[in-house]
Amino acid sequence: MNYLNELFYFLSKLLITFFVLDALFSGIVSSYFNLNILLIFWFILFLLIITNKKYEIRKFFKS
């Protein structure tokens, strides 16, 4: 779970860095790498973490 969180933080930071870089210097990242792909990965991870959290909360109340 911790690894998943760390990966999520990493992707979030990477996404922000890439978007800021591409906004400041047009095409610096997007010429080599499709940022939408990164965004999709980030979103999948986000959903995964949310689902996990819900599952943990339910488990906590049941116990």
Next chain:
Amino acid sequence: MNIEKNKKLRTLLNLVIITFVFLFAFLYIAPFGSISYYKDFSKNTNRFFSKGNIYKLSPVDRIFDKNKIISDPVYFYLKTFRNFEKAKLGVSYRVVSNNEKLEDIKVGVLLDKDNWNYRLYPIYNNYLNNYLEKYYIQEHDELVFLQKEKTHEDLNVFLSKNDFSSLLLYNYNLQNNYIIENYDYSGDILETPYIKGSHIFYTYIKEGPLKVEFGFKDFADTGASVYVYSEDNLIFSDIISDKIEIDYLPEGVYKVEIKAPDSLVFSLGVYSDRLIFLNKLNLYNNIDGFNFYSNRGNFRIKFLEASCLGDILINGELFVFDQILKQYNININESGLSEIRSRACSFLIENNGIFAFTKESMFDPFLNRLETGVIIDNFDYIIANYSRPEKNNDYYFSEVEIDLKGIKREKDEYQFIISAPFIEKGEYIEINNIKIELSGRSIFDKLRR
């Protein structure tokens, strides 16, 4: 322990981000002054990764099946983040053509957008490819000298004879000191109807002043400029004004280049009996219509205003034009002068020859060039700035070195052109891949200056 592990992992991942930033900064700055880009047009490689630095083979109506050029010209773009001085452009392609005719493919780079002026380099010429095998060849730096029979020791010996009647040039300018025998200036002023934008014209003067007057329609300061050349040497340049006058010049041909946006409309008054326009006329609203001549029988015609659509008579043959912004390619298979008449008020007409508004003012100061309609067997010598493409199965590979100095990038892009005017219905050029190696000043060179 777990927290310690997490910290280590976070530091490692942060390092990955920093590495990415440095990597992209390196690719952006190209600190050593060189970088290369590659694009495989035969595959859809950009869907999941990136659009790449070489992109946009366009316009789409001239492209079929993503990489087949079915009409001329097409463009592609190269995004770079800094200026470079040189580009080595390698193109892998396949030519599918139906019949034996001159197939001439050129690539080039846009010099300035206002004038749509390109610096072109030939990559494929089927006639030359054949004659490079048939004729006796000598190479002189970037030039190839071809002789039907070896009558001259080398190119320098041939040039020293000064007889160019049996010479054909390709992608090379040879100064020939063109003189019209017994030319006597009548003293009249040659006047043209309104034309717009950039034009290049040639005039001939007998020893004396070169005088050109401009008649502007709604003159606005557009920053347009005028350049005068003698044998390709610049002898005069200035911002465009009512007239240009150069006091004394020896007898000969002078080239005048007007660089102006299409919003600048003007007529010319030239103090000479000879006046020809090179490659194009961009004609502007004239209620009496137009009547002019060209030494070629092939034309590219484009109407830019719907209200000016109309018919054009070329050597008595009627052509009807009913669409604006469409490029019409017209070929009349007749040699000699073509007469063009039209009552359409404005259109752009181009070819690879010259235009003149009267028969009397027409003159041809140029040496013979390898163009459509030329029978090479009639010539004993060819001087070409050309190298034969490599052939691998059906595909050719050509490499040219492009000079990028003085080119302004638009939105960080160099605009390239692929010109293949021979393409007809059912024919195409398939672009397999393009590789561009850029070189320029390194960051250390820039810091040193």
